[in-house]
Amino acid sequence: MSDPALGLLMLSLIVVVIMLGFPTAFTLMGLGMFFGFIAFHQPGQSWSDNRVFDLMVERTFGAMNNDTLISIPLFVLMGYVMERGALVDKMFYSIQLAFRRVPASLAVATLIVCTFWGIASGLVGAVVVLMGVIAFNPMLKAGYNVKLASGVITAGGTLGILIPPSVMIIVYAAVAGQSVVKLYASAMFPGFFLSFLYLVYIVGWALIDPKIAPKLSEAETKVPVSDWVRKLQAAYSPNMPRALVSAVFSPAKALAIEADGKRITYGMLWSNLVAVLFPLALSAITLWGIWWYVVVHQTNEARANTGAPRIERAATPENAPQSAAPAADAETPQALGAESSQTGTAEASDESQGPQEVGDVNLRGLGEAAPAEAGPPDQFYYWFWGIVAATAVVLAWYYWRMEAELFELLKLLTSSVMPLGILTIVVLAVILFGITTATESAAVGAAGAFLLAIHARSLTWQRVKESVFLTAKTTAMVCWLFVGSALFSGVFAILGGQQLVEKWVLSLNMSPIGFMVLSQAIIFVLGWPLEWTEIIVIFVPIFLPLLKHFNIDPILWGTLVFVNLQAAFLSPPVAMSAFYLKGVAPKHVTLNQIFAGMMPYMVIVIVCMIFMYLWPGMTLWLPNYLYGGG
Amino acid sequence: MNTQRVERALQVADHVSTWAGKACAWLILILMFTVCIEVFKRYILNAPTAWIFDATNMMYGTLFMMCGAYTLSQDAHVRGDFLYSSMRPRTQATLDLILYVMFFIPGILALIYAGTDYAAYSWRIDEHSNVTSNGPAVYPFKTVIPVAGILVMLQGLAEIVRCVVCLKTGDWPARLKDAEEIDVVEQQLANSQYVDEESRRRAVESVHQIDESAHQRLKGGQT
Numbered sequence: 001m002s003d004p005a006l007g008l009l010m011l012s013l014i015v016v017v018i019m020l021g022f023p024t025a026f027t028l029m030g031l032g033m034f035f036g037f038i039a040f041h042q043p044g045q046s047w048s049d050n051r052v053f054d055l056m057v058e059r060t061f062g063a064m065n066n067d068t069l070i071s072i073p074l075f076v077l078m079g080y081v082m083e084r085g086a087l088v089d090k091m092f093y094s095i096q097l098a099f100r101r102v103p104a105s106l107a108v109a110t111l112i113v114c115t116f117w118g119i120a121s122g123l124v125g126a127v128v129v130l131m132g133v134i135a136f137n138p139m140l141k142a143g144y145n146v147k148l149a150s151g152v153i154t155a156g157g158t159l160g161i162l163i164p165p166s167v168m169i170i171v172y173a174a175v176a177g178q179s180v181v182k183l184y185a186s187a188m189f190p191g192f193f194l195s196f197l198y199l200v201y202i203v204g205w206a207l208i209d210p211k212i213a214p215k216l217s218e219a220e221t222k223v224p225v226s227d228w229v230r231k232l233q234a235a236y237s238p239n240m241p242r243a244l245v246s247a248v249f250s251p252a253k254a255l256a257i258e259a260d261g262k263r264i265t266y267g268m269l270w271s272n273l274v275a276v277l278f279p280l281a282l283s284a285i286t287l288w289g290i291w292w293y294v295v296v297h298q299t300n301e302a303r304a305n306t307g308a309p310r311i312e313r314a315a316t317p318e319n320a321p322q323s324a325a326p327a328a329d330a331e332t333p334q335a336l337g338a339e340s341s342q343t344g345t346a347e348a349s350d351e352s353q354g355p356q357e358v359g360d361v362n363l364r365g366l367g368e369a370a371p372a373e374a375g376p377p378d379q380f381y382y383w384f385w386g387i388v389a390a391t392a393v394v395l396a397w398y399y400w401r402m403e404a405e406l407f408e409l410l411k412l413l414t415s416s417v418m419p420l421g422i423l424t425i426v427v428l429a430v431i432l433f434g435i436t437t438a439t440e441s442a443a444v445g446a447a448g449a450f451l452l453a454i455h456a457r458s459l460t461w462q463r464v465k466e467s468v469f470l471t472a473k474t475t476a477m478v479c480w481l482f483v484g485s486a487l488f489s490g491v492f493a494i495l496g497g498q499q500l501v502e503k504w505v506l507s508l509n510m511s512p513i514g515f516m517v518l519s520q521a522i523i524f525v526l527g528w529p530l531e532w533t534e535i536i537v538i539f540v541p542i543f544l545p546l547l548k549h550f551n552i553d554p555i556l557w558g559t560l561v562f563v564n565l566q567a568a569f570l571s572p573p574v575a576m577s578a579f580y581l582k583g584v585a586p587k588h589v590t591l592n593q594i595f596a597g598m599m600p601y602m603v604i605v606i607v608c609m610i611f612m613y614l615w616p617g618m619t620l621w622l623p624n625y626l627y628g629g630g
Numbered sequence: 631m632n633t634q635r636v637e638r639a640l641q642v643a644d645h646v647s648t649w650a651g652k653a654c655a656w657l658i659l660i661l662m663f664t665v666c667i668e669v670f671k672r673y674i675l676n677a678p679t680a681w682i683f684d685a686t687n688m689m690y691g692t693l694f695m696m697c698g699a700y701t702l703s704q705d706a707h708v709r710g711d712f713l714y715s716s717m718r719p720r721t722q723a724t725l726d727l728i729l730y731v732m733f734f735i736p737g738i739l740a741l742i743y744a745g746t747d748y749a750a751y752s753w754r755i756d757e758h759s760n761v762t763s764n765g766p767a768v769y770p771f772k773t774v775i776p777v778a779g780i781l782v783m784l785q786g787l788a789e790i791v792r793c794v795v796c797l798k799t800g801d802w803p804a805r806l807k808d809a810e811e812i813d814v815v816e817q818q819l820a821n822s823q824y825v826d827e828e829s830r831r832r833a834v835e836s837v838h839q840i841d842e843s844a845h846q847r848l849k850g851g852q853t
Contacts, residue, residue, distance in 0.1 A: 021714020021722070022729040023707035026786075030733025033740050053744035060741065060775055061748070064691030067683075073658050073693060074665070083814050089822035126814050129840060133815070133833040134825055436669060439686070443665030458821060466809035472655030473706045476697035481708060529712035574712070579847050583840030584833055 003039060007497020010035045014488070014538065024534050025477075028484030032056070036491040052491070059486035063479055067439070068174040073475040074442035075165050078427075078449045080467040083126070085453025086420045088117060089134045094412035100221040104206035104213035106142060107152045108199060110135040114156025115195045116417065118163045119424045128157035128577045132584035142220075145212035146589055148205065151597030154577040155198055155604075158569045161532060162562050163191040164428060165442070171478060171536050172558050176544055180438040181431055185623040186559045188432070193618065194563065194608045201604055223405040223412075228264055231257045233404055240407040241399050244273045276407065278414050279398065283391050287384075293433055294380060419455060423448045432626060478533060485537040498545065505546055512550040516557070516613065519543050520564050527568020535565065559619045560609055567605035570598050636795060637803065643788035644703045644806050650781055651700020654693055661689040680762040688771045695774050699781035702789065704808050715845040723796035730790050738783045745775030812841045 010031060017027045036052035063069065096109035110131060117127055131153045139149040161168050164184040173180040206213040229240070235253045236243035247254040247269050257264050402410070427445035430436050436444070453459035492498055510518065526535050540561065547554050569575055572595035582591050612619055665686060672678040701707055714722060752769040759765025795803050815837050819830045 017729065017733070018710035019713055020725050020729065021709045021711050021717075022726065022733065023702070023709050025707050026734045026737055027729070029737035029741070030729075033733075033737045048743075053740060053747070056740055057744040057748040057775060060745070061772065064695060064771070064774070065687050067687065070686060070690040073690060074662060077658055077662065080814075084817055087821060088818050089824045093824045125841060125844060126812055129812065129815050129833065129837060130818055133819060133829055134822070137829050436673070440665055440669045443662045444669055446662045447666050463817065466813065468655050468658055469652060469809045470811060471658050472651060472693065472697040473701045473704060475658075475694045476651075476701040477707055479694035480698050480701070530710055531708055533708050534710060574847060576844050576847060579844035580840060583836065583843060 004496040004500040006035060006038065007492055007495035007500060010488075010492060010495065011497060011501075011542075018534065018538075019529065024538075025480040025484040028481070028488040028538070029056075032484065032487035032491045035495060036487070039491060039495050055490050055494075056487050059490055060483050063483045063486055066174055066482075068170060068180060069479060069482065071180065071439040071442040072167055072170050072478055073471055074439065074446050075167060075170065076474050077467060077471040078165070078442060078446040079167075080470050081446065081449035081453055081459075081463075082420065082423070083117065084463045084467060085449060085456050085458050086117070087416055087456060087458070088113065088130060090412070090416040091116065091420075092131075092134050094409065094416050097221065097223055097409055098413060100216065102203065103210065104144070104148070104202050105216070105221075106135065106139045106144065107148055107202045107206070107213060110139070110152050111156045111195060111198055111202065114153070114159055115163065115192075116420060116424075118156070118160030119165070119420075125576070125580050127160055128153060128580040129584055131157060132581050136581065136585060140586065140589075142216055143214040146593045147597035148202065148212050149597070150578075150581055150585070150589065150594040151599075151601050152198070152202060154575065154581055154594065154598050155570060155601035156195075157577050157580075158566050159191070159195055161569075162187060162194070162566055164188060165424075165431070165445070166562075167474075167478065168532050168536060168562060168565075169558075170438070171482070171533065172540065172561070174482065175536060175541055176554050176558060178554055178558065179627075181434065182555055182623040182627055183558060184428070184438075185432050185626055186555050186619045187562055188428075188622055189618050190559055190563055190608065190612055193611070194566070194605065197604050197608055198601065201600065223408050225404045225408050228257055229404050229407065232264070238403050239400070240402045240404065241273075241276050244269060244276055248273055272411070275411050275414050276399075276402070278410070278418070280395055283395060287388055287391065289429070291384065294384075297433075419452045423452055432622075434626065481533055481537050485541070488538070489541050498542070501542060502546060502549070506549060510550075512552060515546065515550045516552060516560075519546075519557075520560060520609070523561055524564055524568050524571075527565050528571060528574040532565050536561075553616070553620065555623060556612075556616050556619050560612060563605060563609050563612065567602050567609070570602040570605065572598060633795075636791060640788050640791060640795075640803060641806075643784055647699035647703040647781055647785045647788075648806055648808070651697040651703075654696035655700075657689045657693040661686060661693070664689070680764075681759075681766050683761055684759045684766050688766075691771060692774050695778035696781070698778055699785040702782060702785045704805060711845055712847075716847075719796055719802055720800055723793040723802075727790060727793040727797070730786060730793065734786050735783075738779055738786060742776050742779035742783060745772075745779050749773040749776055810838075810841075812837055 014027065014031055017031070018024055033052065033056065036055060037047075037050055040051045040055075092109055092113045095112050096106055099105045099108050099112075102108050113135070114127060114131060136149055136153055140146065160166070164187055166187070169183045169187055170180055172178070173183050232243050232247060232254060233240070235257065236246050248266075251266055251269065254264055254269060255266065398406075423445065427441050427448070430441045430444070431438055435441075450459065450464075453463070505515070523535060523539065526539055540558075543557075544554060547557055569577065572578065575595075575598060578591060578594045578598060581594055582589070585594070664682065668679055668682045714725070717725075749769065749772040752772045757768045757772075759768050792803050816834045819825060819834055822830065
């Protein structure tokens with residue numbers, strides 16, 4: 001038998017043996033060993049000198065030294081600690097209250113929690129079961145359509161494997177030799193776009209046919225208001241921010257208030273005031289971060305490139321404290337302002353005001369100082385200040401209307417959603433802005449997850465142990481698979497199987513679109529019986545070399561694969577999440593109802609893929625903007 | 631064949647793999663702290679450390695290689711379980727037994743053989759990392775390959791014994807209890823304030839069964 005034919009035999013055997021259910025890593029190793037032994041065999045050579053052994057050990061050592069895969073255990077650890085530390089049901093409760101006036105509020109809240117939790121964890125099963133308990137029964141009790149309720153949970157549950165920081169993306173990066181950060185950047189918009197499309201679908205359906213999602217009764221959407229808040233309002237002003245501010249300055253009346261047998265302390269007033277200022281601080285920091293990145297950072301970098309390297313270096317150490325600030329003490333925008341003034345570079349000397357006061361002075365100063373080709377386009381300034389003005393109006397309106405209910409709601413949200421949200425935003429921002437490498441931010445993120453869990457008082461020794469051991473098992477699973485497939489694909493290439501596949505595909509004379517559709521269709525079908533690990537590690541490498549022939553960007557293609565696997569995991573009758581949901585659902589919910597609920601979401605994913613194909617800018621704009629084209 | 635003795639032997643193998651895996655699992659925390667300290671040193675003190683690249687790679691490589699056997703002992707290596715999980719235990723055991731002998735044993739033997747050579751050569755030439763000048767020694771790291779191979783092989787033999795036991799009795803012998811991903815449901819619900827007692831209890835009781843039956847999706851998910 002000729003070598004390429006052996007290669008094809010190997011490829012078809014692997015499909016068969018995987019379907020037989022043997023641990024895939026060892027299947028790959030065994031098959032690679034056999035075929036490699038034959039491929040390298042030379043007559044007269046002793047079997048022990050066969051070069052397949054060298055190949056094997058080198059591939060193994062390569063996986064052990066892989067500086068892309070090294071971030072896997074760190075991100076996995078972060079996920080496990082976060083999902084143990086975050087208070088999901090509190091999150092669901094507070095988000096649902098916050099959206100109580102939106103149609104199908106429970107479904108919307110479910111989707112948002114799933115998106116958030118998807119950021120933290122990549123486990124489909126656990127998310128679906130948990131949301132099934134926390135959200136499914138309340139939705140059914142409220143009289144929601146079974147299809148709507150089951151669809152949103154199953155679709156939301158699979159989002160986790162797509163939204164960065166996801167392990168799937170790291171594995172793809174390692175397989176395709178692409179940069180993790182670029183792939184993260186490119187999966188960003190499609191991920192959130194997909195969850196936005198889900199949202200539009202839910203709200204749209206509920207608007208057209210309000211029967212499917214009856215409004216909750218008044219009693220259920222009432223925000224519990226504590227006693228002391230009422231008394232404080234009576235003493236000062238019904239407007240909570242005003243009441244708190246005046247209470248902080250003239251505390252006599254406030255300190256006399258007694259509620260639930262406890263007296264109000266001065267510290268309590270302060271901490272509540274800080275909580276009230278939270279939205280303001282958050283928007284200020286975000287806007288300032290955008291400003292800093294687009295105007296200050298890029299101008300500095302452009303200067304550095306044109307012969308002033310010191311500025312850039314001076315800017316680098318500055319990054320860390322600034323971006324760490326939101327996590328550490330986001331409640332204190334003042335501290336941040338002070339920090340920026342201390343660390344401000346020579347260039348940005350007029351940038352020493354607090355973030356809220358990044359005013360016209362700054363704009364003019366930097367706008368003039370920046371060389372024309374380095375600065376952002378004029379449009380940016382219009383947009384930026386437009387957004388600043390809009391945010392200011394919204395915030396003013398929000399504070400104007402903040403009475404007891406809104407205040408309690410804000411406190412609920414800050415205690416449940418914010419910690420998780422801030423940590424993920426910081427981790428992602430640090431990676432995306434290229435401030436640290438993926439590995440470094442993964443480690444910082446994992447440490448941050450521990451801090452969060454300690455903060456939420458949900459960290460026990462038992463959970464630390466569990467997270468560590470689970471991390472070890474998941475890492476070993478993924479990386480041994482990688483070892484196996486490294487050997488397998490090496491042998492496959494040596495046998496010439498790869499070339500044969502390439503020749504065959506090229507002889508079909510397909511257009512790039514044709515190839516794109518075909519490859520995605522194959523992956524879609526493979527997604528039914530297989531897990532994402534096997535698809536990415538074994539089958540994706542076969543397509544990768546072909547992308548060049550068709551001039552397809554491996555980043556765009558990879559992102560399409562990630563989204564595609566969402567659809568595959570939502571397709572009846574093989575989708576696992578349906579079975580998880582069935583397990584926790586009440587008896588009267590049938591599997592067919594769940595499948596029917598999932599179907600539209602599968603269609604939405606496919607629509608999303610078409611969007612991504614027609615409009616590659618959505619995927620590629622962010623990576624190109626952040627790291628330059630190519 | 632004395633069943634008790636077989637069970638004992640299985641347990642010993644499981645314990646060895648689990649112990650080695652769990653011991654190395656803690657490297658992840660050390661790795662996390664090392665990188666965090668390095669981030670602090672590099673970005674804030676502007677004083678990067680030269681050997682950190684090698685050190686982190688070694689920790690990660692040792693971590694996943696040494697946990698291979700532990701993962702196998704927990705049956706946590708990914709399987710294409712689409713058809714497999716719907717089969718009867720005896721059919722599963724037959725298939726597994728054949729494939730262990732056909733693929734697993736030659737593959738891992740080759741890994742041990744090649745890894746021993748590789749590591750021995752590294753010891754002989756006193757190999758040091760060339761990522762930086764004066765890099766740390768590489769030979770202990772390369773020794774991890776044969777050691778991990780031997781551990782995986784031992785555990786694989788235990789798995790083969792498991793298959794034989796299953797063929798005789800029709801049931802899979804028990805595995806050691808360990809943390810599972812689905813446990814998070816129980817922990818989250820234990821903290822919950824807004825879920826009613828009844829559904830919480832029901833979910834916690836049935837969560838492992840749900841996990842299992844979700845994998846047997848070809849059976850149509852009857853629970």
